[in-house]
Amino acid sequence: MGDSKTRSGGQRRDLAGPATAGGFPDGATTGSFDRAIERARYLLDRAPGLAEEQAREILTVLPTSAEAHLVRGLALSAMHRLDEARIALHEAVRRSPDSYEAWRALADVLVLLGDSGGADYAHAQQLRCQAVDPHLQAAAVALCRNDIPFAERALKDYLKQHPTDIAAIRMLAEVAGRIGRYRDAISLLERALELAPQFDPARHNLATALYRFGENGQAVQHLDVLLQKYPRNSAYRNLAAAALGNIGEVTAAIEHYEFLVERNPASAKIWLSYGHSLKTVGRQADSVDAYRRCIALEPGYGEAWWSLANLKTVTFNADDIAAMQAALATDPGQISVEDRFHLLFSLGKAHEDLGEDEAAFIAYAEGNRLRRTELDYDHGRTTTLVERSQTILTAALFAGLAGGGCPAPDPIFIVGMPRAGSTLIEQILASHPLIEGTHELPQIMMIANRFGAEKPNSTYPATLPPREQLGGLGEEYLRETRIQRKTDRPLFIDKMPNNWMHLGLIHAILPNAKVIDARRHPLGCCFSNFKQHFARGQGFSYDMVTMGKYYTDYVRMMDHIDHVLPGRVHRIFYERMVEDTEAEVRRLLEYIGVEFDPACLRFHENKRTVRTASSEQVRRPINRDGMDQWHRFDQWLGPLRDALGPVLTEYPYQ
Numbered sequence: 001m002g003d004s005k006t007r008s009g010g011q012r013r014d015l016a017g018p019a020t021a022g023g024f025p026d027g028a029t030t031g032s033f034d035r036a037i038e039r040a041r042y043l044l045d046r047a048p049g050l051a052e053e054q055a056r057e058i059l060t061v062l063p064t065s066a067e068a069h070l071v072r073g074l075a076l077s078a079m080h081r082l083d084e085a086r087i088a089l090h091e092a093v094r095r096s097p098d099s100y101e102a103w104r105a106l107a108d109v110l111v112l113l114g115d116s117g118g119a120d121y122a123h124a125q126q127l128r129c130q131a132v133d134p135h136l137q138a139a140a141v142a143l144c145r146n147d148i149p150f151a152e153r154a155l156k157d158y159l160k161q162h163p164t165d166i167a168a169i170r171m172l173a174e175v176a177g178r179i180g181r182y183r184d185a186i187s188l189l190e191r192a193l194e195l196a197p198q199f200d201p202a203r204h205n206l207a208t209a210l211y212r213f214g215e216n217g218q219a220v221q222h223l224d225v226l227l228q229k230y231p232r233n234s235a236y237r238n239l240a241a242a243a244l245g246n247i248g249e250v251t252a253a254i255e256h257y258e259f260l261v262e263r264n265p266a267s268a269k270i271w272l273s274y275g276h277s278l279k280t281v282g283r284q285a286d287s288v289d290a291y292r293r294c295i296a297l298e299p300g301y302g303e304a305w306w307s308l309a310n311l312k313t314v315t316f317n318a319d320d321i322a323a324m325q326a327a328l329a330t331d332p333g334q335i336s337v338e339d340r341f342h343l344l345f346s347l348g349k350a351h352e353d354l355g356e357d358e359a360a361f362i363a364y365a366e367g368n369r370l371r372r373t374e375l376d377y378d379h380g381r382t383t384t385l386v387e388r389s390q391t392i393l394t395a396a397l398f399a400g401l402a403g404g405g406c407p408a409p410d411p412i413f414i415v416g417m418p419r420a421g422s423t424l425i426e427q428i429l430a431s432h433p434l435i436e437g438t439h440e441l442p443q444i445m446m447i448a449n450r451f452g453a454e455k456p457n458s459t460y461p462a463t464l465p466p467r468e469q470l471g472g473l474g475e476e477y478l479r480e481t482r483i484q485r486k487t488d489r490p491l492f493i494d495k496m497p498n499n500w501m502h503l504g505l506i507h508a509i510l511p512n513a514k515v516i517d518a519r520r521h522p523l524g525c526c527f528s529n530f531k532q533h534f535a536r537g538q539g540f541s542y543d544m545v546t547m548g549k550y551y552t553d554y555v556r557m558m559d560h561i562d563h564v565l566p567g568r569v570h571r572i573f574y575e576r577m578v579e580d581t582e583a584e585v586r587r588l589l590e591y592i593g594v595e596f597d598p599a600c601l602r603f604h605e606n607k608r609t610v611r612t613a614s615s616e617q618v619r620r621p622i623n624r625d626g627m628d629q630w631h632r633f634d635q636w637l638g639p640l641r642d643a644l645g646p647v648l649t650e651y652p653y654q
Contacts, residue, residue: 048078066096100129114269182213216246268297300327302342309349316350341370368542377539393504395564404467406474409512415500419528420520421574427603438484440496474509520574527630548643575653
């Protein structure tokens with residue numbers, strides 16, 4: 001019996017009869033090929049290494065076998081050899097373009113490799129393979145070609161005749177998701193699950209749509225259902241980890257990532273995401289190791305290099321700099337624009353740490369230039385919003401709103417420019433036993449957008465609802481942010497810096513909320529933004545002139561709010577906080593209405609999760625590091641100085 005087993009899997013090799021050197025019985029027939037495929041499939045869950053070997057043996061005799069390529073791809077995926085699995089599965093779908101299973105397997109592998117565009121295409125092909133009716137097939141083909149108008153018309157016409165066809169409903173949801181109508185996609189997928197509660201692909205699609213729409217808590221609920229059935233499904237775990245991270249359940253997210261990196265150690269994208277979660281909970285050494293593992297797998301992965309640089313505490317060595325320069329020297333077709341600008345920001349940080357200021361500035365400037373090519377940012381809309389707000393948000397308007405809104409005092413908003421000390425203020429406040437830190441919450445901007453804040457020709461904030469509806473909006477904000485609150489502390493912090501644009505809305509719907517303006521020297525703040533790559537938003541920050549105008553508009557708005565709502569906003573100058581921390585902390589707590597607590601001065605001992613670029617800095621005692629660093633680059637800041645104008649000379653701390 002011992003001769004019939006192998007060391008690698010303990011599985012019998014004679015399931016399909018005596019094998020020749022090629023792995024097939026002499027005089028192989030169609031039946032023997034079928035038995036060989038059956039044997040390979042049998043081995044997939046038990047000994048994927050043997051399954052892959054069996055599939056290769058089949059391909060030496062029958063290289064055109066789509067089934068053998070599929071089985072080999074599945075085995076390689078099970079062994080975490082994702083790049084090889086991708087190649088095998090691409091070959092499988094090339095030879096059998098109507099194989100639902102092959103497209104599904106390819107989509108799962110592409111998700112783990114971080115190729116979201118390729119995964120979306122593979123998912124669309126899955127839908128095409130699933131469609132039987134000619135009308136659905138035509139819509140599915142249109143989806144694969146990204147002909148959204150035709151697909152939408154065809155599916156809506158079909159559903160008029162067949163309103164309970166769950167495949168068609170799922171496909172129409174895919175159409176809605178493609179064009180960003182996630183609310184519609186969610187409604188359609190919820191309907192599909194009402195009709196067929198066990199329709200797992202629709203549940204996965206629903207979780208994805210909820211995640212993209214920002215409804216992370218609901219996404220996790222659906223993923224929990226799927227993971228009860230399929231606990232080893234890497235695609236489900238990957239999405240669950242991302243959604244959990246977004247609602248502050250970082251420890252649970254890390255558990256998923258630990259499973260994923262063990263199961264998929266060759267996935268650079270998963271190592272990167274794992275590193276982000278580790279950084280958030282303060283496990284800096286582990287996060288550095290994860291980022292290094294990512295780079296070892298893909299030396300040109302710009303975001304991984306930037307993640308190391310963005311810790312602010314890692315100093316690159318000569319080998320690191322050489323590796324980044326080598327990646328930047330590759331042909332444009334071999335490295336993406338996104339990788340290039342991440343590498344340039346990282347290289348700028350490396351040169352700055354070495355005191356090579358000119359080389360650092362050149363790298364930062366080129367990184368910003370490349371980043372701008374990926375953005376569609378119009379600063380004129382910000383200026384117009386500020387000017388409209390100065391006209392519309394009058395003292396008389398606010399007097400007329402008195403008594404409206406939700407009276408709850410729970411939120412503490414920290415607004416201002418990014419890189420102005422808001423994370424430090426949050427960490428100080430979150431060390432108080434009555435105040436909970438969350439992170440940069442999107443709910444105010446989401447409410448503002450419902451009233452046209454982002455529309456090019458909007459009259460917002462004139463579009464705000466009447467007084468009797470304001471309380472409902474305040475209650476909605478509290479309800480939607482509840483998932484971010486993990487304690488029973490009565491007060492919580494929302495540190496979305498861009499909320500300065502919506503202070504009129506905040507005062508109208510939450511008149512008892514506190515507002516803190518975190519302000520820093522214009523040159524120090526703006527240059528810190530210039531050398532910072534943001535994961536999302538902050539499009540103003542990649543050009544010095546635009547940034548100077550943005551800072552100026554922000555100051556104009558805050559001056560206006562000070563004028564029409566005197567005393568409403570508490571201002572903290574970063575320089576004063578650094579120089580006289582205790583006095584500033586006492587003044588801050590007095591404004592909020594809570595007693596002084598010495599723990600606020602020991603903020604660096606707080607183990608809470610921190611998601612922003614300052615995560616490691618606020619885990620150290622307060623210091624002047626970086627406060628005057630802009631002086632070294634002053635000779636290149638002329639355009640910024642000109643754009644700032646009087647705001648620069650009027651700043652109280654020069």
